[in-house]
Amino acid sequence: MPLLGCIADDFTGATDLANTLVKGGMTAVQVIGVPTGPLPEADVVIVALKSRTAPVAEAVAESLAACEALLAAGSRQIFFKYCSTFDSTDEGNIGPVADALVRRLDCGFALANPAFPTNGRTVYQGHLFVGDKLLNESGMENHPLTPMRDANLVRVLGRQTTGTVKLVPYSVVEQGATVIRHTMTGLKESGWRYAIVDAVTDAQLVAIGEAAADHALITGGSGIAMGLPANFRAKGLLPDRGEAAAALPPMQGHAAVVAGSCSRATLGQIGYARDHAHTLELDVLATPDAAALARQALGWVEGKLGDHPVVIAASAPPEKVAALQAKLGRDAAGALVEHAVASIAEGLVARGVRRLVVAGGETSGAVVSRLGVTALRIGPEIDPGVPWTYAEPAKGGTPLHLALKSGNFGTRDFFLKAFGV
Ligand SMILES: Nc1ncnc2c1ncn2[C@@H]1O[C@H](COP(=O)(O)OP(=O)(O)O)[C@@H](O)[C@H]1O
Numbered sequence: 151m152p153l154l155g156c157i158a159d160d161f162t163g164a165t166d167l168a169n170t171l172v173k174g175g176m177t178a179v180q181v182i183g184v185p186t187g188p189l190p191e192a193d194v195v196i197v198a199l200k201s202r203t204a205p206v207a208e209a210v211a212e213s214l215a216a217c218e219a220l221l222a223a224g225s226r227q228i229f230f231k232y233c234s235t236f237d238s239t240d241e242g243n244i245g246p247v248a249d250a251l252v253r254r255l256d257c258g259f260a261l262a263n264p265a266f267p268t269n270g271r272t273v274y275q276g277h278l279f280v281g282d283k284l285l286n287e288s289g290m291e292n293h294p295l296t297p298m299r300d301a302n303l304v305r306v307l308g309r310q311t312t313g314t315v316k317l318v319p320y321s322v323v324e325q326g327a328t329v330i331r332h333t334m335t336g337l338k339e340s341g342w343r344y345a346i347v348d349a350v351t352d353a354q355l356v357a358i359g360e361a362a363a364d365h366a367l368i369t370g371g372s373g374i375a376m377g378l379p380a381n382f383r384a385k386g387l388l389p390d391r392g393e394a395a396a397a398l399p400p401m402q403g404h405a406a407v408v409a410g411s412c413s414r415a416t417l418g419q420i421g422y423a424r425d426h427a428h429t430l431e432l433d434v435l436a437t438p439d440a441a442a443l444a445r446q447a448l449g450w451v452e453g454k455l456g457d458h459p460v461v462i463a464a465s466a467p468p469e470k471v472a473a474l475q476a477k478l479g480r481d482a483a484g485a486l487v488e489h490a491v492a493s494i495a496e497g498l499v500a501r502g503v504r505r506l507v508v509a510g511g512e513t514s515g516a517v518v519s520r521l522g523v524t525a526l527r528i529g530p531e532i533d534p535g536v537p538w539t540y541a542e543p544a545k546g547g548t549p550l551h552l553a554l555k556s557g558n559f560g561t562r563d564f565f566l567k568a569f570g571v
């Protein structure tokens with residue numbers, strides 16, 4: 151029976167959250183899509199959806215179905231994971247999904263906190279920063295699917311919910327868990343539905359987590375999960391598993407990276423790979439045809455596979471992304487690239503790749519779905535927010551180690567470092 155049941159709005163986000171909890175000594179399994187059968191054995195089960203950019207009604211329905219499965223399995227608390235850069239549009243899907251979960255859990259109130267200080271995401275006076283930049287000046291304003299053009303999260307969430315949003319400011323948060331708990335309880339009793347809670351340090355996130363020990367629903371990024379293992383331990387529900395929580399079967403087989411993220415970090419990692427590994431950068435604008443791109447990549451890879459990773463990227467800088475979107479429309483452009491990258495990943499696995507890094511959340515969703523992976527056991531961290539995972543082989547499937555890298559995560563040498571080269 152899972153202690154914590156999580157619903158993540160994309161696949162990289164799910165592994166990021168799992169990584170935090172595994173580091174806290176909890177075992178975690180990420181299941182792909184709404185579970186239909188019994189849940190795997192783990193302290194934490196994370197249902198990974200591709201709901202961040204789905205139509206609102208679909209995102210809500212899938213999130214509620216995931217919540218039902220997690221509750222039926224006995225989860226004691228529900229966690230709705232979204233991006234540390236609050237990726238969403240004015241239509242949703244953070245607000246509508248959170249609204250539906252608040253209703254289902256009949257809890258009236260939930261905190262909302264995307265902070266992840268280790269990766270530079272902090273919230274101060276309700277404003278989300280990425281490093282020293284406001285969210286809307288961080289590059290996220292150019293995201294292909296969810297451009298973020300407002301850093302004020304009280305406003306951003308306010309536009310997406312039928313409820314009300316209040317700030318729990320830094321001045322409260324720095325006073326620690328008890329004051330935070332009382333402040334949130336006061337807001338709930340006064341009818342506020344959400345609190346954007348400031349946090350600029352890990353210690354503050356731990357305090358907020360402690361303050362939310364008895365909340366039915368927590369919403370946020372992976373950072374806010376840091377305090378949760380201690381809550382379960384304090385209740386005598388969780389043994390101290392230490393590093394054993396991250397144990398995976400040994401790795402083998404060829405190494406490869408596929409990238410569909412167009413984030414600044416991923417573009418930098420591709421730049422590094424250019425000088426250190428066989429690297430193919432597809433020109434999607436010149437060949438806007440998924441099957442042709444896949445043929446091109448799988449032809450190129452011939453004779454190059456081994457221990458040293460090959461890197462295949464469809465990623466492009468903002469002006470090229472904008473040009474493809476102008477030609478095909480935003481969603482069709484994204485779908486074309488995702489289809490191409492998924493076909494490439496499938497071809498790589500058919501050629502003996504068993505250790506695969508995928509860069510990009512939507513891209514990871516497309517790849518994992520194409521590979522027929524149904525569950526990922528979470529292993530050791532490569533870089534903050536990105537662990538190796540082990541895809542339990544589906545019936546007749548291939549066992550595989552996967553690292554699903556959030557677009558903006560990882561150091562510049564990530565694509566090499568992941569494979570220890
Ligand atoms: N060259 C390109 N032109 C247009 N869209 C692209 C291009 N390369 C990738 N994309 C799309 O951009 C989106 C990136 O989103 P995602 O994979 O979630 O990355 P991130 O993790 O950085 O958000 C995907 O839908 C992907 O297919």
Ligand SMILES: O=C(O)[C@@H](O)C(=O)COP(=O)(O)O
Nearest residue numbers: 162163166233234511556557
């Ligand atoms: O919280 C985060 O930043 C990540 O866990 C995440 O959700 C990233 O999504 P992508 O940038 O789409 O990979």
